[in-house]
Amino acid sequence: MSSQITIKDIAKALSISPSTVSRALKDHPDISKSTKKAVTQLAKELNYEPNYIALSLRKSKTNTIGIIIPEIVHYFFSTIISGIEDVAYNSGYNVIISQSNESFDREVSDTKALLASRVDGFLVSMSKETTDVSHFQDIVNRGIPLVVYDRVSDDLNVSQVVIDDYFGAYKATEHLISIGCKRIAHFQGPLNQTIFRERLRGYKDALKNGGIPFDESLVKDCYEGTLEEAKAHTAALLKLKDRPDGIFSNNDLAAIAAMSVIKKGKLRIPEDIAVVGFSDWQVSSLVDPSLSSVTQPGFEMGQKAAMLFLEQIKDPENHKPRKEVLKPELIIRDSSRR
Amino acid sequence: MSSQITIKDIAKALSISPSTVSRALKDHPDISKSTKKAVTQLAKELNYEPNYIALSLRKSKTNTIGIIIPEIVHYFFSTIISGIEDVAYNSGYNVIISQSNESFDREVSDTKALLASRVDGFLVSMSKETTDVSHFQDIVNRGIPLVVYDRVSDDLNVSQVVIDDYFGAYKATEHLISIGCKRIAHFQGPLNQTIFRERLRGYKDALKNGGIPFDESLVKDCYEGTLEEAKAHTAALLKLKDRPDGIFSNNDLAAIAAMSVIKKGKLRIPEDIAVVGFSDWQVSSLVDPSLSSVTQPGFEMGQKAAMLFLEQIKDPENHKPRKEVLKPELIIRDSSRR
DNA sequence: ATCGACACCGCAATCGATTGCGAATTTCAC
DNA sequence: GTGAAATTCGCAATCGATTGCGGTGTCGAT
Numbered sequence: 001m002s003s004q005i006t007i008k009d010i011a012k013a014l015s016i017s018p019s020t021v022s023r024a025l026k027d028h029p030d031i032s033k034s035t036k037k038a039v040t041q042l043a044k045e046l047n048y049e050p051n052y053i054a055l056s057l058r059k060s061k062t063n064t065i066g067i068i069i070p071e072i073v074h075y076f077f078s079t080i081i082s083g084i085e086d087v088a089y090n091s092g093y094n095v096i097i098s099q100s101n102e103s104f105d106r107e108v109s110d111t112k113a114l115l116a117s118r119v120d121g122f123l124v125s126m127s128k129e130t131t132d133v134s135h136f137q138d139i140v141n142r143g144i145p146l147v148v149y150d151r152v153s154d155d156l157n158v159s160q161v162v163i164d165d166y167f168g169a170y171k172a173t174e175h176l177i178s179i180g181c182k183r184i185a186h187f188q189g190p191l192n193q194t195i196f197r198e199r200l201r202g203y204k205d206a207l208k209n210g211g212i213p214f215d216e217s218l219v220k221d222c223y224e225g226t227l228e229e230a231k232a233h234t235a236a237l238l239k240l241k242d243r244p245d246g247i248f249s250n251n252d253l254a255a256i257a258a259m260s261v262i263k264k265g266k267l268r269i270p271e272d273i274a275v276v277g278f279s280d281w282q283v284s285s286l287v288d289p290s291l292s293s294v295t296q297p298g299f300e301m302g303q304k305a306a307m308l309f310l311e312q313i314k315d316p317e318n319h320k321p322r323k324e325v326l327k328p329e330l331i332i333r334d335s336s337r338r
Numbered sequence: 339m340s341s342q343i344t345i346k347d348i349a350k351a352l353s354i355s356p357s358t359v360s361r362a363l364k365d366h367p368d369i370s371k372s373t374k375k376a377v378t379q380l381a382k383e384l385n386y387e388p389n390y391i392a393l394s395l396r397k398s399k400t401n402t403i404g405i406i407i408p409e410i411v412h413y414f415f416s417t418i419i420s421g422i423e424d425v426a427y428n429s430g431y432n433v434i435i436s437q438s439n440e441s442f443d444r445e446v447s448d449t450k451a452l453l454a455s456r457v458d459g460f461l462v463s464m465s466k467e468t469t470d471v472s473h474f475q476d477i478v479n480r481g482i483p484l485v486v487y488d489r490v491s492d493d494l495n496v497s498q499v500v501i502d503d504y505f506g507a508y509k510a511t512e513h514l515i516s517i518g519c520k521r522i523a524h525f526q527g528p529l530n531q532t533i534f535r536e537r538l539r540g541y542k543d544a545l546k547n548g549g550i551p552f553d554e555s556l557v558k559d560c561y562e563g564t565l566e567e568a569k570a571h572t573a574a575l576l577k578l579k580d581r582p583d584g585i586f587s588n589n590d591l592a593a594i595a596a597m598s599v600i601k602k603g604k605l606r607i608p609e610d611i612a613v614v615g616f617s618d619w620q621v622s623s624l625v626d627p628s629l630s631s632v633t634q635p636g637f638e639m640g641q642k643a644a645m646l647f648l649e650q651i652k653d654p655e656n657h658k659p660r661k662e663v664l665k666p667e668l669i670i671r672d673s674s675r676r
Numbered sequence: 677a678t679c680g681a682c683a684c685c686g687c688a689a690t691c692g693a694t695t696g697c698g699a700a701t702t703t704c705a706c
Numbered sequence: 707g708t709g710a711a712a713t714t715c716g717c718a719a720t721c722g723a724t725t726g727c728g729g730t731g732t733c734g735a736t
Contacts, residue, residue, distance in 0.1 A: 006691095007693060016715075017715070018694090019693095020714085022692095049454055051456070054693050055694085056721095072423070073417050075413075079411050082437065085437060094434050097423065117402075118390065227624075281621070283625070342722095344721095356722085356724090357688095389723070392721070395690095679734105679735090680736100682731100685728105685731100689725090691722105697718095699715085699717095701712100703712070704712090705710090706709095
């Protein structure tokens, strides 16, 4: 219950001034060896710990990074947090987390709250609802470092970390073609998000380069991201006269849902229909058959975002926004191994 | 880039003292209506925001909760974080997160770091390695509120939120017995953790009450929590002369691993071997066959933990540690439906 | 006219640590 | 032994907000 030892306590105990204690602890040349010794010794004895709050006030620096993220309970996002935490921890930064729950209003109020607690910088991934970015522009205008990751906006002139979704989608589709698929369906996400537009583009380009005509009827909207939605789409696809022999889904959940419908329909995976997902969830290797998928390097993304922040904080004056693009990787498993 | 507006700026602009501004903003009766009006108006105009760092220093209160958690990237734990965040946000608290990565040393250094940043309280779930809790006792001794959840220790006289693991394990085992299982294997976790001891105890008691003798050889250590570990154990179980006809696993990952080995061995689930897991991961309903499992109400656990903290902070003097026990629920799916 | 009551506001200390500047003491050279 | 340089340290202001106490000023009452 005893209150913390302060620099004054040490000063009083040694009959010297707080200034001297402060300097002694920082090994300032003005202080004699003997005093330094006495101070450091007593500090250790009393288990002295500097008060970071006082330091923050003095230096206007909190050593805290504010994270805004759509959801915590999501494999990809939680790995990002983990990556951020990794770098932050090793650089002496704390990490405050707010989740927007995909709500624009909540995102705005999160921003305000973090601003009020005087974080040194922001690491932000935007909600699905967000189109107006003025609350983030406000951060930039105040000269506070801001790095956006995954869900980014080009309206902000700040550093970005993104995954090359085009590349991942291209590779996935190309792979399906290479194993002999002729009619490849695609489950797409909401196209107001750059990432989903890019995935669609990669899919289309791979088809074109593979000499396969694009067929509108094979593209299905999976906007809600629910199991039921994907199952319904799959069932519809199976009823087509000319049913697909391959599916590239923009996420693993929909892919797994598709697989369950295909299996119930007594079709074989991958022989009759091959499936490739996107995200490479932990469970993708556990389902039956194991699901091929495109990795999203979340941990690395978090690390990179934190590093970009550190880079900016080190030299705020001459900092130029940078864009880091992470290459996803196609993991081939049984669902597309012929 | 402009620095924040302070109370002094307002004071100077109105040619009054900072004290008056402070009091005016807090609607202190000593201040005349006219000054109050002028102050609040100018404050709004200049977009004044109080400096929480200065307040923290003055009040020795940071309005921040420190969370220590084994892993962020884990469905159960991330839902807990989400639950904590939910309550904390609505009570004006920030949440600082540190993950121990299941390492004792990291847990200790996390504790120190959070202590140094002067959090108002701790919400802790212990690492698998932890047996010595003196670093947490230290927190208690300093009079700082501490609430432990899920991975708790009875060596600490603090509030707890736990799931009735005994109950969950009992229900799961009882269920396996009810569908006709006679030889039920168990994958257990590290027994230095209460939760895993409780699950084992529930398993044993259900066997006893079901009239099934306990067989040591059917209990396997899954301490690492890896796929390989569980697969190896399952393979060993299948080789037994008298192989099990049911498996109750202390976690879903091991259960899913077991299912994959069983299926590869051309045995049927649940006809030959029924499987029940623990945790009810999101994916448990997606695997084939869908996995029966015991739910862990993580979100509720996080909420409760945060609420216990708030309860303690409100009246620190008269606070008595409390224990909240959440009832898990058995979700029966195809892996144990005969 | 004097005193008390009341309304209104400012001074200065406080939270803990840092730092420019000046002061005191010691050391050394000549 | 005297002056100057070097060594060592303390004063006080600062970061932003709060608060006990005391100080004005106005007013009515006696």
